[in-house]
Structure formats: structure tokens, C-alpha cells
Amino acid sequence: MIIYFLCLVLFAIGLYCVLRKRNIIKIIVGIIISEYAANLFFILTAYRIGGRAPIFQEGVDITNMVDPLPHALVLTAIVIGLATTALLVAIAMRIYEKYGTFDITKIRELNG
């Protein structure tokens, strides 16, 4: 049970980082932390206590395996995260070229 709670704490740390930090790069790191917490949680839903690798063999009981599906899904989610992070870093670099700073309090020409 505690491991799920720690996973939630990791997610909250990421969110705090996004909300409170002023440096663009730190905001991106916060997003990455949150993303990994979500992925970790997805993997944890597959875990069975004392489970074994989900490989089908003759004469072996198919019960008590870990669930292989979330692993496949999380691989996809990691790739999506990679794309998002790459785009965010690219935008951050362009912002640095234009504004000459990473501080979001100085990048405030729009006020939505």
C-alpha cells in the first residue's frame, strides 16, 4: 500500500515543481517527474505479489503471472512523453533565443 502512496507523492512533487518554479527548464523537469510517476503507477497496477514473468510454457500453470499488458502500454506512454519533452525543450530553446532568459516572470508579454 505504501508504494502507491509514494507514487502519489512523486506525482505531487512534479506538480509542485510545475506550479512553483520560475525557471522554464525546472518546469520541464517537473513535468517529466509527474509523467514518470504516472507511468510507475500504471506499472504497479500490473504487479502481483509473488508473481512471475508472463511467459507461456507447456505444463506450467498460467495463474500467478504479472499482467503484461500495462508494460506494453507504458512503453507507448514513455514514447509519447519523449515527444512532448522534446517539443517543450525545443520551444524553451527558442524562447531563450528571443527573450534571453529562462525566468517566466520576465516572459510575460501575454496575460491570459
Add this chain to the structure above:
Amino acid sequence: MSNISSIIPLFTAIPLGGAFVISLIGRKARWISDLLAILTALVICVLSLLSVRIYNMYGVLTYSVGGWIPPVGIGMVLDGLTTFMLVVVNLVAFCVVIYSINYMERFTSKWKFYTLFFLMVAGMNGVIISGDIFNFFVFLEIASVASYALVAFGTEKHELEAAFKYAVMGTIGSLFILLGIALLYGYTSTLNMADMANVLAQKNTTNLTLMVSVMFLMGFGLKAAIVPFHGWLPDAHPSAPAPISAMLSGVLIKSLGIYAICRIFFNVIGISQPISSILMFLGALSMVVGGLLALGQWDLKRLLAYSSISQIGYIVLAIGLATPLGILAGLFHLFNHSIFKSLLFLNSGSVEYITGTRDLKKMGGLSQNAPFTSTINLIGSMSIAGIPPFSGFWSKLFIIVAVVQAGRFGYAFWAILVSILTLAMYLKVTKYAFSGSLKESLKHIKKVPVFMKLSMAILAVITLIGGLLLVPGVDELFLKPAADTMLQGVRYSTGILTGLK
């Protein structure tokens, strides 16, 4: 049966293929990328109109990807709501591509624009046809990432700032959706949406489904820009190039936000009283806040962006009622709003094209030397403000009637009040930009090119005759099936699961 079902994956395959081919050979010459883009958009537009006919002939169709039978494999579904949304997305996408031929000339790499554009269309179509919740998430991310890049397309100061804000908020929204999917998978051990609805219906409602509902509401609310989550929209929509603003405001917030809310809350989790009340409250809140903020804007596109928030509020309010009339009215308003808001955004693009500014204070008297732009603005404004012959009037009337019928007189009052606010904000645009005396700086302005005029004319005709969709007989083709799919609630799963086996 199986031959007809194979139309379903084409809705993502064609735009994906189009994006790939354009990125390969589009850089050789401009006319190649233009031609390929028009062809791709035309094919998916015709296919989506064809799907309405197919749905009316054969009913709900399903397709199993790779021959793996769901719930094990990935399923794609074509039902009433799907065909409705496909028509909305692909019709607007087609008009926007025609518009971009002339408008995007000012940017250097047009083929990159078309590639990203078709990736976004593929993502939106994928979200709409997917019957598998994780596949749904993947397509949602494809559309979102493409739209972040498109907002930053101009790579100027404001574009980059808006795109960064949008990308951060959008990613957080997606994370909540992913967490919700993980929780739902852990609870039901299935990813197929129909199967998931079945399993959830057999188990009792627990705190877990409530928690998942809240996570989805946050995630999809961020994508749909409902009021507490709307912060990215007024920056992102004005900063993007005009065709992309039209796409974002017209269809992206609807297919990723409203459609997802409809599908998940009505067909998978099942609408319950608390969720319905929350949706109605958030809808009314966005309606009022968006309307009030729009009234104070002097930037034409920013005004339109806030007005989008306000109109999204109408749709969410009507859908949140969960009565047959409310859902019908909400979906009808969704259709109308995607048409007239893309029309208005495209028109704001042509105002920017001929005058070089978006500031209402620097305009004036444009009706004298830009009669076409002025007429289009009048048609779009009258439609969104709800003046009778136009489609916007009918959907707003239906929403207010539905709210009154459900006995929610308070919400009906706000709906009428905001409709007056809407009229006021569009009168402001007409007064400052189009009527009055012509300013000296605007004496010699450029002409609007022919393709931009053509696409706006198509949209203007649709919004003029859009009210006809409600005529008995016509509504059974298009609007009723979509509302019926949502009204079926979680029972929709039985049709799909029998179709798959």
C-alpha cells in the same frame, strides 16, 4: 459487412499517409504540397459525408485492428456520435486547407505546416473512431502534440510563449487522463470501452469511479478549456496562424474535450447526478466568465478566443442536462459553433491580411473598401449572436428551451443574459472595425485572395442553411443518431460487443 467496416481505419490512415507523403515530396515545390493537401482533405471530407449514409444503411459498424477480436484486440467503432463528429472535423479541415493555400504563403516552409496539420487531423479522427481507451489516449496525444507545434509555428516571441504555456497545461491534462485510465484498467481489467462499460455497470458505483470521473473532468476540461482550466486558450488561439486558430477553436477543443466528455461520461462511466450538476455549473460559469472577459478585449482574435470559451459553456451546459432535448441542442450548437467560429477566425485572418493589424482601435470603415470581408463578418456575427434565420439562433433557442424544460430557471436566465453579451461583443467588432469613417492608413489595402474567399463562402453558406438540420426527416439522418447514441448510456456497449463477435 466486413468490407464496409474497412472504411473506419481510413479516417486516420488517409491523413497520416497524406502527412507522410507531403513531408517526403512537398518540399520540392509549393504547388505539390498544396495539391496533395487539398486532395487528402477532400478525400476524408467526402468519406466522412459518406459515413453518414453508411451509418443510416447498416447501423453501428465495428472494425478489429489486425484481426484480433476485441476485448483483446483494439476495436474501432462507427456509430451515430462518431459520424456526427467526423463530419464536423473533416468539413472544417477541408475549408481550412483551402484557406491556407493563400494565407500560409507568408511562411517559408508550407509543407511543414501541412504535415503537422494532417497529423493533427489524424489524431482528432483517431480519437473519434477509437473504441479502445488507451488507443484513444494515444490519438489524443498525437493531436495535442501537433497542435502545440502548430501554435508555435510562427516562432515569434508571442507564439513561443503561448505555445509553451499551452504545452505545459496540455501535458498536465494528459497526465491526469493517463492516471484515470490506469485506475480504470486496474479496476476493470479491460481497455475496450464497451467492455469497460459492461464491467462498470455490473459493479456498484464506488469512490473509485468518482475519483476517476474527477480526473477525467480535469483532463478533458483542460483540453476543452472549460472555465477553471481555460488559461491557455486566450493566449494560444490568437497567437497561432489564422487557419490554426480556426482549427483549434472550431474543432480541436470539441473533439478532444467535449466529444471525450460525452463518450466517457455518457457511454463508459454512465452519467450520474453529481457529474451532471458539475457539468452544468462549469458550463454556466464558462459561459458568463468567457462572455464578460470577451467584452473587454481590443485584440480581434483574443475577443474571438474568449467568445469560444463562452460558447463552449453553452454546449457543456446543454449536454450536462442529460435530457434528450438538452443533448440534441448541445450537439447542434457544437456543430454550429464549429462552423461559425471557424468562419469568424478565418475572417479575422483576412482582416489581418489586408490591414496588417489585429487591434480594433486601429481599424475603422473597412466595409467601404473590403465589402466581402465585411459581409462575412456580418454573417458570422449574426449567427453567433443568435439572429433568427441563421443556424446559431436555432441552437441557442433549443438550449434555452431545454434548460427551461428541465426546470433550471436560473441557468436559463444566465443563458439569455450571455446571449445578449454575445450580441454586444459582436456589435463592438462591427462598430469599430467595419462601420464608421475610413481611416487614412487603411485607404490602400490588399485584396483578399480567391481561395480565402472561397473557403469562407462555403462556411458562410453552411451557417446560413444550418438550421435546416433540425427539420423533421433531415434530423434523423445526422443529428438524432448522435443524440441517441449518448442517450443509450452504458447500454451502447451491448450493440458494439455483439457487432464484434
